[in-house]
Amino acid sequence: MAVRVTAPAVRAERRNPRPAYRAHLIPKVRRNVGAWGFLIGAVLCFSFFSWYPIVREVIMSFQKPVYGGGYAWAGWTNYVRIFHDPTFWQAWRNTLEFTLLALVIGFVVPFFVALLLNELRHAKGYLRVLVYLPVMLPPASALLLFAYFYNPQYGLFDDLLRILHLPTSQWVFQPGSGFVSTAMVSVVIASTWMNMGGATLIYLAALQNIPGELYEAAEIEGAGLIRRIRHVTIPQTRLILMLLLMLQVVATMQMFIESFVLTNGGGGVGNNTLSVVMLIYQYAFAMSGASNYNSASALGVVLMLVLAVFSGGLLWATRERG
Amino acid sequence: MKSRQRYRLPYRPVVVVAAVAGLALTAAACSSSTASSGGGTAGGNVTISIDCAPPASQQPVQHKEWVEDIALFEKANPNITVNSVYNYPCEVPATFTAMLRGGTESDIFYTYFTDLPQVLLAGQAADITQYVNSKTVPNLKDIVSGSMKAVTAGTTVYGLPTSNYTQGLIYNRQLFSEAGLNPNDPPTTWAEVEQDAEAISKLGHGINGWGDYSAGNNGGWHFSSYLDALGGTMVNDSTGTPTAAFDTSDGVAILQALHTLRFTDSAMSATQGLAWGTLQQQFAAGKLGMYIAAPDDIYNVIVPSDKGNLNDIAMGPLPSLTGAPAGSLSGGNDYVFAKHDTPAQIEAGIKWIDFEDLTPGDGQFDFSRQKADGFPVGFPEPELFGGTTGTKINQLRTEYATINTSYYEPFVKANEAGDGEPMDAQAVYKTLDPVMLAVLTEANADIPALLKTAATNVNTILANSGG
Numbered sequence: 001m002a003v004r005v006t007a008p009a010v011r012a013e014r015r016n017p018r019p020a021y022r023a024h025l026i027p028k029v030r031r032n033v034g035a036w037g038f039l040i041g042a043v044l045c046f047s048f049f050s051w052y053p054i055v056r057e058v059i060m061s062f063q064k065p066v067y068g069g070g071y072a073w074a075g076w077t078n079y080v081r082i083f084h085d086p087t088f089w090q091a092w093r094n095t096l097e098f099t100l101l102a103l104v105i106g107f108v109v110p111f112f113v114a115l116l117l118n119e120l121r122h123a124k125g126y127l128r129v130l131v132y133l134p135v136m137l138p139p140a141s142a143l144l145l146f147a148y149f150y151n152p153q154y155g156l157f158d159d160l161l162r163i164l165h166l167p168t169s170q171w172v173f174q175p176g177s178g179f180v181s182t183a184m185v186s187v188v189i190a191s192t193w194m195n196m197g198g199a200t201l202i203y204l205a206a207l208q209n210i211p212g213e214l215y216e217a218a219e220i221e222g223a224g225l226i227r228r229i230r231h232v233t234i235p236q237t238r239l240i241l242m243l244l245l246m247l248q249v250v251a252t253m254q255m256f257i258e259s260f261v262l263t264n265g266g267g268g269v270g271n272n273t274l275s276v277v278m279l280i281y282q283y284a285f286a287m288s289g290a291s292n293y294n295s296a297s298a299l300g301v302v303l304m305l306v307l308a309v310f311s312g313g314l315l316w317a318t319r320e321r322g
Numbered sequence: 323m324k325s326r327q328r329y330r331l332p333y334r335p336v337v338v339v340a341a342v343a344g345l346a347l348t349a350a351a352c353s354s355s356t357a358s359s360g361g362g363t364a365g366g367n368v369t370i371s372i373d374c375a376p377p378a379s380q381q382p383v384q385h386k387e388w389v390e391d392i393a394l395f396e397k398a399n400p401n402i403t404v405n406s407v408y409n410y411p412c413e414v415p416a417t418f419t420a421m422l423r424g425g426t427e428s429d430i431f432y433t434y435f436t437d438l439p440q441v442l443l444a445g446q447a448a449d450i451t452q453y454v455n456s457k458t459v460p461n462l463k464d465i466v467s468g469s470m471k472a473v474t475a476g477t478t479v480y481g482l483p484t485s486n487y488t489q490g491l492i493y494n495r496q497l498f499s500e501a502g503l504n505p506n507d508p509p510t511t512w513a514e515v516e517q518d519a520e521a522i523s524k525l526g527h528g529i530n531g532w533g534d535y536s537a538g539n540n541g542g543w544h545f546s547s548y549l550d551a552l553g554g555t556m557v558n559d560s561t562g563t564p565t566a567a568f569d570t571s572d573g574v575a576i577l578q579a580l581h582t583l584r585f586t587d588s589a590m591s592a593t594q595g596l597a598w599g600t601l602q603q604q605f606a607a608g609k610l611g612m613y614i615a616a617p618d619d620i621y622n623v624i625v626p627s628d629k630g631n632l633n634d635i636a637m638g639p640l641p642s643l644t645g646a647p648a649g650s651l652s653g654g655n656d657y658v659f660a661k662h663d664t665p666a667q668i669e670a671g672i673k674w675i676d677f678e679d680l681t682p683g684d685g686q687f688d689f690s691r692q693k694a695d696g697f698p699v700g701f702p703e704p705e706l707f708g709g710t711t712g713t714k715i716n717q718l719r720t721e722y723a724t725i726n727t728s729y730y731e732p733f734v735k736a737n738e739a740g741d742g743e744p745m746d747a748q749a750v751y752k753t754l755d756p757v758m759l760a761v762l763t764e765a766n767a768d769i770p771a772l773l774k775t776a777a778t779n780v781n782t783i784l785a786n787s788g789g
Binding site for chain 2: 065067068069070081084085086087151152153154170172173174175263264265266267268269270271281282284285286287292293
């Protein structure tokens with residue numbers, strides 16, 4: 001049936017042309033305004049507080065300060081300078097030492113604590129709170145507590161050693177530049193105590209997602225505890241393990257506050273707990289007139305590249321095949 | 323269903339408000355703000371912000387007097403408002419560096435004498451040369467030249483000095499007596515220091531004869547002063563390229579003496595890695611016999627903050643090898659005017675500093691009020707002025723003295739020559755901290771090797787300084 005369009009209706013259409021795309025766009029915008037709001041906020045936050053500082057850091061690493069304020073281009077000077085600084089290599093070596101020790105202690109211990117918590121039948125909730133409690137302490141407070149424990153004059157640990165008639169230690173101020181030094185182990189112990197609660201809870205959540213039938217089947221097949229862990233628990237939590245491994249390495253490579261607080265900002269005897277990030281801090285802030293933001297930026301860029309290569313490599317090596 | 327709808331948050335407005343708030347917060351966080359507070363024009367109303375105002379919690383008497391002085395000053399100058407920024411310690415190198423880079427300093431900001439090159443490199447100082455003269459600062463000609471030099475580059479003046487110091491030996495008379503030592507005869511050589519420190523440590527109860535720093539740049543700072551007392555210097559800047567000058571037999575002798583105090587005499591605490599503030603606490607608690615510092619440690623920290631007993635405290639000269647210190651590290655502090663200051667703010671700031679810090683009988687030199695407030699009066703420093711102004715201040719200081727000035731005579735009589743701080747002082751001190759730490763924690767420390775490494779590192783810093 002043909003529709004008759006009256007003359008006034010046609011005139012109204014001509015006065016208020018409403019193209020088809022507008023008719024579609026407005027409801028679409030209305031429907032997505034919330035999403036756009038959140039997206040813009042997130043993008044702005046990331047832009048100002050993450051991406052801009054990264055870009056600025058890279059630019060600053062190729063600049064040098066000019067007397068009276070401002071900067072001039074410096075080429076590779078800052079990179080050459082940091083590579084010639086003897087503390088640069090020591091800081092990397094210390095950071096590697098901390099990362100490996102933190103992996104051995106800080107990656108494995110929470111996993112076994114989670115296994116234990118998962119097996120418990122009683123007081124589960126209390127023990128979980130107990131394990132997580134240190135995470136709630138502000139890091140500086142937790143470390144000041146450990147600084148007190150480590151004090152060689154009136155600290156808890158040396159008091160215990162004295163009671164047991166064992167030789168005492170200066171802990172974080174113990175001289176020694178070996179790869180597994182007492183000073184670094186002391187820092188790792190404090191760090192693990194502070195941080196293991198978070199990792200333990202994540203492991204626990206992963207463990208509780210493993211279907212019980214898998215364990216039952218393994219038991220029927222005659223698998224003992226070790227084989228159950230090896231053939232059921234670890235494969236089932238593989239993704240979480242890999243993710244936490246990557247996060248752990250990235251976090252430990254950026255170790256700062258642990259050594260800074262425990263050694264009063266000094267980096268230990270013979271700089272034996274000085275980390276890369278502490279060196280960045282020293283370049284940028286601790287030397288007053290000779291402080292150099294540009295060398296600090298260059299070292300920051302080097303650290304960022306190392307971490308990016310490591311993370312990429314780990315993701316590639318542990319990707320799902322087939 | 324209906325009621326649920328009624329109480330639902332209006333979704334879109336919330337999102338819009340959140341987005342706008344986020345944007346506003348982001349913009350606020352990213353905006354570069356300074357502490358500048360109202361420039362005004364010459365003759366009109368003007369507001370100045372000034373840091374290093376004494377906080378009530380840490381320096382109650384100084385705080386009370388500061389507040390009184392602000393009221394007096396503002397009454398005399400009704401067009402000027404002073405906004406105090408309360409902070410103590412007045413400067414921490416890390417935050418100071420960040421403040422300069424961010425350009426967020428107060429209109430008039432506190433600096434150490436060693437800071438001017440850093441302030442100028444950052445482009446944060448205002449040229450106040452044309453505003454500083456005998457009319458605006460009547461006692462200008464009597465300010466000791468070393469102190470004016472600290473705020474001057476070439477012929478351009480950027481600030482005004484407010485205090486200066488040399489260092490000496492602060493010791494606990496009570497512990498000296500208990501250890502059978504003569505409290506009127508402080509040690510003057512390192513050998514005597516060892517004898518006295520060992521005797522004090524034998525008192526037990528956690529008492530140590532000697533204390534020293536090895537963190538927070540303070541270890542290097544003390545080493546520098548010890549070296550000055552032996553006639554040495556940290557940096558040789560008389561030649562074209564400045565170089566480290568502390569890797570000498572005197573440097574080794576100093577570190578060897580400290581190592582002996584720690585490991586042979588057992589006269590030092592097993593707790594090391596200490597930074598500024600800790601020795602004052604130990605000293606005030608009667609757990610430390612001796613350490614080196616400037617007199618202001620006593621009246622700014624040990625007595626008011628750490629509640630030490632003023633009657634137990636005395637001062638002698640810095641230890642040396644001969645008993646007569648060749649010099650002492652000298653330093654001080656000042657107020658620099660920020661780049662963003664208007665001419666009216668500069669004039670107002672100079673007026674305030676002149677009133678508070680540079681006039682006998684007023685502000686920091688109002689000894690009559692300090693005596694009435696129970697603040698200890700009569701310490702030998704600051705010696706900011708020579709000439710008639712210096713004489714007048716010393717007359718007032720003697721007139722209102724509340725301390726036993728004879729306890730400080732050994733320090734005054736030594737008349738240590740003030741050696742300024744080395745070039746790139748904080749970086750040099752920072753490099754010497756690990757050396758001090760190793761000497762105080764390693765029983766088998768290789769002192770010559772430690773000094774050699776530190777000298778190499780300092781030479782690297784000096785070669786690259788500021789660039």
